[in-house]
Amino acid sequence: MALDVQTLSPSAVEGIFVALGDSTRRSIFFSLMEREQSIKELAAPLGITLTGLGQHIRVLEAAQLVSSRKVGRERRCAIDPAGLERLEAFAQLQRSLWRSRFDALRRIVEAP
Amino acid sequence: MALDVQTLSPSAVEGIFVALGDSTRRSIFFSLMEREQSIKELAAPLGITLTGLGQHIRVLEAAQLVSSRKVGRERRCAIDPAGLERLEAFAQLQRSLWRSRFDALRRIVEAP
DNA sequence: GGGTTAGTGAAGCACAAACTTCACTAACCC
DNA sequence: GGGTTAGTGAAGTTTGTGCTTCACTAACCC
Numbered sequence: 001m002a003l004d005v006q007t008l009s010p011s012a013v014e015g016i017f018v019a020l021g022d023s024t025r026r027s028i029f030f031s032l033m034e035r036e037q038s039i040k041e042l043a044a045p046l047g048i049t050l051t052g053l054g055q056h057i058r059v060l061e062a063a064q065l066v067s068s069r070k071v072g073r074e075r076r077c078a079i080d081p082a083g084l085e086r087l088e089a090f091a092q093l094q095r096s097l098w099r100s101r102f103d104a105l106r107r108i109v110e111a112p
Numbered sequence: 113m114a115l116d117v118q119t120l121s122p123s124a125v126e127g128i129f130v131a132l133g134d135s136t137r138r139s140i141f142f143s144l145m146e147r148e149q150s151i152k153e154l155a156a157p158l159g160i161t162l163t164g165l166g167q168h169i170r171v172l173e174a175a176q177l178v179s180s181r182k183v184g185r186e187r188r189c190a191i192d193p194a195g196l197e198r199l200e201a202f203a204q205l206q207r208s209l210w211r212s213r214f215d216a217l218r219r220i221v222e223a224p
Numbered sequence: 225g226g227g228t229t230a231g232t233g234a235a236g237c238a239c240a241a242a243c244t245t246c247a248c249t250a251a252c253c254c
Numbered sequence: 255g256g257g258t259t260a261g262t263g264a265a266g267t268t269t270g271t272g273c274t275t276c277a278c279t280a281a282c283c284c
Contacts, residue, residue: 021133088203185251
């Protein structure tokens with residue numbers, strides 16, 4: 001997991017939050033966590049058109065949560081670990097940043 | 113960081129993604145990472161009304177990303193670490209789940 | 225070739241949600 | 255008390271975006 005400063009900047013996770021902020025895209029994501037699937041396979045249980053699903057995949061790909069490749073006339077979609085790695089690193093960093101600031105503040109307030 | 117199964121279920125992080133899926137709420141969140149602030153202080157740089165900002169705070173509070181309390185006539189808003197903890201645990205779990213499934217799949221494909 | 229199936233691009237619709245205004249409460253200050 | 259300031263609730267407006275339809279391409283199959 002190679003993560004530089006750029007990878008951890010707020011703007012780097014924007015796309016992830018936008019992507020998973022939608023319930024349909026969350027469903028697609030969790031469905032792909034089970035197994036790789038085509039656009040058609042993903043669309044069926046959600047009751048939406050292939051076009052609509054294709055649009056969601058593009059958003060998920062932009063966030064690096066999903067990757068896809070054409071195999072024949074099908075598009076095979078799968079989880080891209082990059083997004084999850086970035087999300088985890090982001091949460092970790094923010095939490096530790098908050099913690100250190102909170103501890104510093106506490107030290108001032110509770111000065112002897 | 114106490115995290116049970118409930119805390120890690122997809123539905124537990126829905127609110128977090130919905131909350132941070134909006135750019136204004138991301139701004140509020142990062143602004144609060146710097147320091148505790150009132151509704152007025154948060155609204156000023158964003159150029160939105162106090163009413164509008166109050167609505168965003170409610171969404172962030174529902175996701176446990178922000179906590180607030182009334183101090184006099186002001187509402188002091190601050191980061192709630194619970195949301196970040198949950199987000200980190202979620203990303204960690206999903207990534208490890210994906211990794212184990214991916215490794216299992218690879219073992220089948222690359223069978224000797 | 226002809227028919228079917230999977231997916232894509234452009235363009236439009238429709239609803240959810242971000243934001244506002246207005247009216248009000250309550251805390252602060254003189 | 256009277257004036258100002260911070261925030262809140264209800265109700266309306268407007269904009270973004272999720273989704274569709276339609277037309278098309280390309281792969282598969284006979």
